[in-house]
Amino acid sequence: MNSPSPIPLAASRFLASAGRIICTVVAILLLIIAATLAVAWPAVIAEAVEKGMELKVADIQPWASLALLGAAVMLAMGARMFQRLGWILNSVSQGDPFTVDNSRRLRHIGWLMIGIQIVGMVTGWIGTRLPPNHNITVDFDLSLSGLFAAFLAFVVAQLFEQARAMREELDGTV
Template identity: 35%
Template sequence: MSNPLANDALLKFGRILTVIVQALLGLGAIALIIAIPVIWLSQSHIAEAMSADSSLSLGATLGAITVVLLLCFVIVSLAFVFFRNLKHIIDSVGEGDPFVPENSRRLSVMGWITLGIQVVALPVAGIGLLAAKAFEEQNFTVDVDLDLGAIILAVTLFILARVFRHGALMRADLEGTV
């Protein structure tokens, strides 16, 4: 019996989109890792850009920027794993078998990743604000907020994980009775 979803346009688009997003996230991760030594090699340029009355030393400013870059790398890496899990779920739907225990686990992981990104983003914003104070004349801004949409997404993913877990159990029970 052929799978009617094997050539579904939305699933194909989802696969392509997740691969593109993963590629962009991979490039972003590489750029963040490359930026760290570049920042430290550009100490003289950063010192020139710093405000004369900055309360932070050059070393503290470089350290703060490094921590922000490392935490951004963590966020980008988490997002990469999120989209990898999403691609696996899309693939299982295309194969006609989405209600498997593995998809339940993937959805739970995606929920935790969503919350993790929110948790990591808070110190990024705080440390970024601290570092930005060293460059008062440069007009840097840092936005700090808790994303309600991300919290709702995480709750939705946890609920979907339970739905998929229950669907997999129901299917296993049904197969056991036949």
């Protein structure tokens, strides 16, 4: 069996690792911002009122924190996808991609993709709750390409399962 070219495989493994790290760091930062916003909001309101501003700030804070939380959850799911992809790429570099574990990882990636779509729709709905006169926009819609990618992950998982079964059958006949 031909071994995969090491350079593209190494680059893919690096990108999967970098994607996981970036998603994780940004998700943590968004959680910190959401928590800080929730804790500091009374002080912000008091200062704005002292300066004579007329605000309906209480309408913004819970929705903004929830929108940040939704984005953090989507990024955490993305980090899990990159982690699973990295594990698959590691098994490819070891010469054994068609395993039960990789089929399970691909199905997990498919479910994470669907989960990201669902959380994105909820986060988009939360964004509609933010007052329109403020410069805060949250725009997440259902992505057909995201759903198609999830479908492809499930199909590839099934192909991996069949390839594994065929390999086992071939090994048994030799």
